[in-house]
Amino acid sequence: MVNIPVITRRELSSYFLSPMAYVVLTGFALSHGILFSLGIGSRIEPNMQAYYAFYITLFLLILAAPVLTMRLVSEETNQGTIETLMTTPVTELEVVIGKFMGALVFAAVMFLPIVVQVVYLRFLGPVDVGPVLAGFLGLFLLTGQLLAIGLLCSALTRVQIASAIISFAILIGLYFMWYLGQGSPGMGAAVLRYLSPPWHYVNFAKGVVDTRDVAYFVITTGLFLFLTVRALQLRKWR
């Protein structure tokens, strides 16, 4: 596990040296800023506006997560650098965790506008700190899950765009389950609701930390990272 920080640093420097990172950061800040500003009128409720800031992030992440993760493994596979990486004394698990952590730290930088927005709302009126902290916790867990899905897609394909499209399709599917599962009583609908990340995330944004939601995000993130490790190990056989 000692190699994880090294791989994370490598990933981060690779992120910040590529123009794509700044395109993603700017695109996220701009779209989030536009949507957030639309909610600012002559009279606002700061806590609801803070909730709104977290809520819109939920949807912007569908676009951002695939773009952030698409190159993580598929680029290395395409360029052949994955073979070099795998011949160094690092395990597949360290590679996966290191890359995942790198993407997560980059996402944290991407969320800086939300911090500024909360500060702005605090300047306008009282903002309940608890839901904001819970919102950031939820955002961290949600982002982790979406990045893990993207990482798996990146490990399964050689082409970056294909990886982005597949992970985008999966995320859309997961989000769509939220819509499908609402207002229905059956077991199938309950399962669909449970599988959908937004269903769990909105609780955090409201200020409720439910152990079921935390467990859902931790377990599914762990599952997708595990599958990514297996996908990398599969290469050894070929």
Add this chain to the structure above:
Amino acid sequence: METRAGERRRTLLRAAMVLGLALLLAGFMVRDVRARAFVETDYIARALWAAGGLLAAGSLALDWRRVLALLRGRRTAEGVNFVFVAVLGVVLAALLCYITTRRYARLDWTRAGRFGLHSQTESILAALEQDVHVVTLYRSDDSYDMAVVGYAGDMLEEMKARSPHISTEEMDLTLAATQSRINRLLAQLGVSDLAVPAVVFVAGDRHETITFDRIATSSRGSVEMPDVFLGEDAFAGALKRLTAGEGAVVYALTGHGQRQLKVEDRAGGPPQAAGAGAGPARSLSRVASALEHDNYEVRVLDLAAEGRVPEDCDVLVVAGARARLAESELRAISRYLDEQEGSLILMLESPFGVAVDTNVTELLADYGIRAREDAVGVTRMQGLLGQTVTEKTVPVPGERLPDHPAVAGLDGFRLWLEMAVPLEITAEQPAPGLSTRPLLTGVESSWGATGIEPGSQQAIEYNPAADLPPGVIVGAVVEPTAGGGMAQEAPEGPKILVLGSTGAFANTTVDQHRANLYLLSNAVNWMAGRTHLLGIPPRSMDMHIVSVSPSQVLAARYVFIGVLPALFIAAGALVWLVRRR
């Protein structure tokens, strides 16, 4: 030609296989999910499964040689291994997720505790042994409905977390598919219609309907954004009524100009004819509704006709008698208190507000309480323009309330008693086994002013020689004290709650100061020995609407649409320039 034909055949079979599997999956999805266009989706699901199964099985059967060859290949072995491990991982994850949904905790991180439950609700849920199914009927195209559904949904989630006997269901009335479910619900309940939008609690063949207007309201008059949630009390009340046995009985004395609790009370005595208790604004019908909501039966008692307080009376309420009671009536109440160990809530009407000539306060003489009808509770406070004014109202903040079941849960509230008769405690132990103590003590700037002409608008100044001292008492309680025995049983004896004001509990007042209503609800539950059913105070959604100036709106747009994205662009450009050199 054969190769090309074979390739085409294989492609077709592969497509058929994928399509078949997709149809099978779609069948599962269609079965349960809401389908806006269809009333029943079962037959569609069955058709999809049949078509999907046929396609998948057919393509497999027609291409069996290739399937066999594929199964023998090395890549297939690798793939199968990966899929096997993946399935194993998914099963393990599903198992873990299932376990975490069986035992879980919800932590409320909001300052106002918006998502927590009152301790009384927790007690009710802990004692719940019967399955209760809760159905929320709403319209998804109505913003008020959706706001209430949000609040109610969170509260019901909390309830589900505390009791395995609670299950929930939502029905969106805008969906055509919901109609068949509503019909099934109506048939189950044996009713032809239900008030909507509402939350319906169903336990066996009994049900309780709580309409949305009883769940959330707005303190600012904004219909679309309710900010006061009353639902917890309503939901807990529904659970109480569904699961509790026979209700207790509260009698309201009539015939002496009291304010109305029940409609029958209109047959009052002469002062009532003057209009004292008449009119919905001045009546106490909200109190009666709250008690009925807590599974009490409120009846009117004409003591002059009955001669005695009925045996089944759990609590007797005298709500601001303005005329004198006959000696026989006073004796009947005394007998009820002493012999039946009864409970009495005595609300006083101040002569400074309306004409009063009553002897009802004579009842208190034996219990160490003296009602100072020659005085009125006043408070020095700051007016709208910052000037000092003295009002004939006594605020009682939550922090001045003692530790007593009658005021449990009111710590965060402020009670307001207008035109209150000040009380004096003359004996803390009026009789063996009885204790008397103040319950409602006004703020430090309040006192009992004397020497004021009723109805006069003269300036009121504190007179230390004649007036009652600051921190005026406007509510007192008499209760039996615990004996010295080892038994932990509740002490026996009469219970009396004296409230210096009746107007404080009138409809118009409790609409503004809900805590006043909750005080009475709590007091009745305490007197009836239902301490586990004490009233649950309303909760604020902790909303603060703030005005944003045009310059602040503009600043937000500049910063969030302009400056922040520009900073990232600048950082990118800087990195590009540095790397170029």
